[in-house]
Amino acid sequence: MSKVYKLRKGLTIPLKGEAERIVHQLPLPKTVAIKPTDFIGVVPKLVVKEGDTVLAGDVLFIDKNNQSIQFTSPVSGVVQTILRGERRKLLEVVVAVDSEISYKKFEIPTDITNREAIIDFMLQSGVWPFVKQRPFNCIAKPTDIPKAIHVSAFDTAPLAPDYPFVISEYKELFQKGLQILNALTPGKLHLNILEENRTLHPFDECCGDVQKNYFSGIHPAGNVGVQIHHIDPINKGDVVWTLNPQDVVIIARLFEKGIFDAHKTIAVTGNLQKPHYVKTILGAAVNDCFEEQIVENQRIISGNVLTGTNVGYKGYIGFYDSQITVIPEGNKPEFMGWIAPGFEKFSLSRTFFSWLQIGKKYTIDTNLHGGERAFVFTGVYEKVLPMDIYPMQLLKAIIVNDIDKMEQLGIYEVVEEDFALCEFVCPSKIEIQSIIRQGLTVIQKEFS
Amino acid sequence: MKILENIIRNTKPKFEKGGKYEKWLPVYESFETFFFVPAHTTKQGSHVRDAIDLKRSMMMVIIALLPALLFGMWNVGSLYYMSIGETHSLLETFWFGFLKVLPLIIVSYGVGLGVEFIFVFLRGHEINEGFLVSGMLIPMIVPIDVPLWMLAVATAFAVLIGKEAFGGTGMNIVNPALLARAFLFFAYPAHMSGNKVWIHGISNGTQLVDGFSGETILGQKINGISHAYSGFVDNQLSTFDLLVGNYAGSVGETSVIAIAIGAIILLYTGIASFRIMFSVFAGGFLMASLLNAVAPAGNILMNTPALEHMFIGGFAFGAVFMATDPVTAAQTGKGKWIYGFLIGAFAIIIRCLNPAYPEGMMLAILFMNVFSPLIDHVVIQSNIKKRLCRAKVSQLNK
Numbered sequence: 090m091s092k093v094y095k096l097r098k099g100l101t102i103p104l105k106g107e108a109e110r111i112v113h114q115l116p117l118p119k120t121v122a123i124k125p126t127d128f129i130g131v132v133p134k135l136v137v138k139e140g141d142t143v144l145a146g147d148v149l150f151i152d153k154n155n156q157s158i159q160f161t162s163p164v165s166g167v168v169q170t171i172l173r174g175e176r177r178k179l180l181e182v183v184v185a186v187d188s189e190i191s192y193k194k195f196e197i198p199t200d201i202t203n204r205e206a207i208i209d210f211m212l213q214s215g216v217w218p219f220v221k222q223r224p225f226n227c228i229a230k231p232t233d234i235p236k237a238i239h240v241s242a243f244d245t246a247p248l249a250p251d252y253p254f255v256i257s258e259y260k261e262l263f264q265k266g267l268q269i270l271n272a273l274t275p276g277k278l279h280l281n282i283l284e285e286n287r288t289l290h291p292f293d294e295c296c297g298d299v300q301k302n303y304f305s306g307i308h309p310a311g312n313v314g315v316q317i318h319h320i321d322p323i324n325k326g327d328v329v330w331t332l333n334p335q336d337v338v339i340i341a342r343l344f345e346k347g348i349f350d351a352h353k354t355i356a357v358t359g360n361l362q363k364p365h366y367v368k369t370i371l372g373a374a375v376n377d378c379f380e381e382q383i384v385e386n387q388r389i390i391s392g393n394v395l396t397g398t399n400v401g402y403k404g405y406i407g408f409y410d411s412q413i414t415v416i417p418e419g420n421k422p423e424f425m426g427w428i429a430p431g432f433e434k435f436s437l438s439r440t441f442f443s444w445l446q447i448g449k450k451y452t453i454d455t456n457l458h459g460g461e462r463a464f465v466f467t468g469v470y471e472k473v474l475p476m477d478i479y480p481m482q483l484l485k486a487i488i489v490n491d492i493d494k495m496e497q498l499g500i501y502e503v504v505e506e507d508f509a510l511c512e513f514v515c516p517s518k519i520e521i522q523s524i525i526r527q528g529l530t531v532i533q534k535e536f537s
Numbered sequence: 538m539k540i541l542e543n544i545i546r547n548t549k550p551k552f553e554k555g556g557k558y559e560k561w562l563p564v565y566e567s568f569e570t571f572f573f574v575p576a577h578t579t580k581q582g583s584h585v586r587d588a589i590d591l592k593r594s595m596m597m598v599i600i601a602l603l604p605a606l607l608f609g610m611w612n613v614g615s616l617y618y619m620s621i622g623e624t625h626s627l628l629e630t631f632w633f634g635f636l637k638v639l640p641l642i643i644v645s646y647g648v649g650l651g652v653e654f655i656f657v658f659l660r661g662h663e664i665n666e667g668f669l670v671s672g673m674l675i676p677m678i679v680p681i682d683v684p685l686w687m688l689a690v691a692t693a694f695a696v697l698i699g700k701e702a703f704g705g706t707g708m709n710i711v712n713p714a715l716l717a718r719a720f721l722f723f724a725y726p727a728h729m730s731g732n733k734v735w736i737h738g739i740s741n742g743t744q745l746v747d748g749f750s751g752e753t754i755l756g757q758k759i760n761g762i763s764h765a766y767s768g769f770v771d772n773q774l775s776t777f778d779l780l781v782g783n784y785a786g787s788v789g790e791t792s793v794i795a796i797a798i799g800a801i802i803l804l805y806t807g808i809a810s811f812r813i814m815f816s817v818f819a820g821g822f823l824m825a826s827l828l829n830a831v832a833p834a835g836n837i838l839m840n841t842p843a844l845e846h847m848f849i850g851g852f853a854f855g856a857v858f859m860a861t862d863p864v865t866a867a868q869t870g871k872g873k874w875i876y877g878f879l880i881g882a883f884a885i886i887i888r889c890l891n892p893a894y895p896e897g898m899m900l901a902i903l904f905m906n907v908f909s910p911l912i913d914h915v916v917i918q919s920n921i922k923k924r925l926c927r928a929k930v931s932q933l934n935k
Binding site: 102104247322324325326327388390394395396397399414416418419420421422423424425426427428431434435436437438439440441443453454455456457458459460462463464465466467468471477478479481482497498499505509512513514515516517518520521522523 | 541542570572573574575576577578579581582583584585586587588589590591592593594596597663665666667704705706707708805806807808810863864866868869870873913917920921923924925927928931932
């Protein structure tokens with residue numbers, strides 16, 4: 090039976106620049122990159138070198154710690170640059186794209202209910218990294234048997250792409266993908282849908298024995314971690330797998346045609362003339378997605394403003410991202426900002442007169458709006474965290490590195506993105522997401 | 538503004554690493570951020586941040602304190618003129634009080650911020666905004682005639698022992714402003730109670746009008762007068778008069794109406810916790826009603842109606858501005874209900890059952906400040922137990 094979960098806590102950050110529902114088909118980008126830094130805990134081992142020719146589906150690098158996990162090129166072309174950073178850390182593998190993509194053919198397994206065969210096929214072709222695991226939000230271990238698989242079919246983050254709109258074109262593929270994935274778990278595959286989208290095209294007549302759950306609420310209701318917390322929380326020792334809806338479509342395409350066809354739809358949003366959707370390919374260069382000139386002093390984020398990565402004008406879309414957000418940099422001092430009336434400033438609190446303008450949308454810049462302080466105010470994080478977790482106590486447990494306390498307070502149930510709104514509202518400007526990741530890293534090391 | 542920005546831009550290099558005044562950087566930055574919200578941008582994590590910061594939050598508390606402070610200034614003038622039998626215009630009355638209260642504010646901020654700056658210098662961090670509020674609270678919870686040197690000693694004690702010893706704003710266990718008051722109360726009791734300190738001039742032997750008495754309402758009740766009055770025994774106070782607050786008391790504590798305006802500002806802006814504020818009044822009201830029910834005839838304090846208890850003394854001021862201090866209060870949602878309720882209840886118990894301390898609010902809040910970590914511990918343990926229990930059930934099902 091499907092159930093409706095009503096989440097009351099959370100916050101909608103009213104950003105200007107939501108993508109209009111127009112999809113522009115873009116020509117193939119000139120370059121595409123896969124960034125090892127998108128994958129938590131992966132130690133990359135290069136398989137190609139600069140100048141090599143690759144097909145779409147050829148391996149670029151593998152994970153040293155888990156050699157069956159391969160990362161393949163989404164396009165065919167020539168490996169142009171292998172970018173390394175400090176201490177020769179591998180940052181990007183850039184492929185110059187052919188005028189037309191030629192695909193490496195994979196042999197589709199005959200029995201698509203056989204778990205091992207499916208996993209093998211996914212590993213070979215490079216779609217395995219789409220499967221992530223909780224706790225830790227890293228790539229799933231192929232040897233684990235997950236208690237359940239969760240797909241969140243909506244995103245509530247600021248300016249996030251409307252997944253039902255993006256997916257509706259690929260309804261059959263999406264449903265097929267879900268059915269294939271369902272074979273990977275002895276438990277259930279949960280498809281978590283926004284209550285308002287219940288009757289929308291991609292989800293009707295869906296999808297065999299998939300468990301549909303309905304959620305109502307504002308951000309972070311669309312976070313798969315929050316959904317898992319309400320449906321069937323993660324205990325110590327549990328493993329749950331999660332996937333993004335667009336990635337389910339890519340996996341289904343692989344099973345349909347035997348090729349790694351990583352086309353996806355990206356919402357180009359934020360401080361732009363005409364925010365809209367574009368159809369491009371995984372890892373495309375961001376500047377190919379803009380059909381207009383970006384003025385200087387803007388930050389270009391792959392992902393949303395809460396959890397995305399600052400990639401810059403010359404960067405590439407992240408492996409898991411379906412959104413690009415452009416916001417102005419806020420590197421200007423403001424005179425007596427702590428007492429000014431602040432009609433143009435958004436705040437959860439009503440300490441600025443902007444609360445008079447209900448429904449107003451803002452262009453929020455990257456200014457921190459203050460200096461970092463100790464924890465002072467309490468009860469603020471709780472307003473935006475719809476989970477039965479004591480956020481400040483958990484953060485303090487992480488800061489003092491108390492592993493027992495972290496476990497007791499529910500570290501297995503959270504990842505950074507669930508705390509992103511806490512970080513947004515924090516009046517002490519504490520970097521909460523990085524503290525959470527620090528805690529997860531400690532736990533992961535302790536038990537590996 | 539441009540000029541100021543240029544001055545800052547030109548002088549900053551002298552304070553940065555390698556500059557002439559490198560050591561003074563934290564002090565310099567504290568001033569810089571006073572004038573300008575710095576141009577720092579987000580480096581990692583969320584790319585956008587809420588516009589609020591600690592400075593803004595603290596300023597909201599100070600704005601919320603202003604009605605009570607301004608009324609307090611007028612009240613000081615009004616009671617003084619009443620005591621010498623003169624009448625003056627509203628403006629003159631206010632001005633007189635303003636001149637009397639201003640030195641208290643200057644001393645409190647001067648000493649407190651002085652100590653803070655020493656620690657800024659020693660620790661090398663920016664100044665913490667916490668004292669902006671404490672520095673305003675201290676003059677509002679002392680009698681108008683407290684000697685300035687005592688106020689200075691108490692403030693220094695509160696900031697040093699109450700706050701910096703624990704690591705600064707956010708780390709302290711008890712409310713620094715209340716600690717300053719407690720210090721005065723126990724170190725110099727003669728200057729903190731009785732009938733001479735609450736109205737300006739009496740302690741220096743100003744000629745009083747016949748029949749004038751400068752006791753607070755709680756003082757009157759202890760001395761056996763059941764009906765509250767202001768100045769003269771026949772100048773009795775109705776409930777409405779109690780709300781207005783033209784009677785003797787600490788500078789900012791008397792006007793319930795002014796405090797209520799502050800409470801509305803704090804609650805509406807989302808700075809203070811409704812749970813704490815409400816539950817302090819609930820706890821106080823219930824305890825007072827209970828004592829009413831069991832009170833022996835003739836015990837004036839126990840027989841005081843529950844509602845009147847809420848209006849007199851420092852109860853309302855403590856509930857709105859002191860108990861809600863987020864650092865020293867309980868930090869969990871459920872904990873806040875318990876914490877507030879117990880403050881209210883204890884304040885009334887101390888008031889009624891301990892004749893040595895007619896004002897129980899200060900001690901009740903300090904007491905619960907110390908106990909709030911324990912309350913939180915209990916609340917959090919129940920969350921932990923729930924999680925453990927869930928894990929066990931899922932183990933069994935495997």
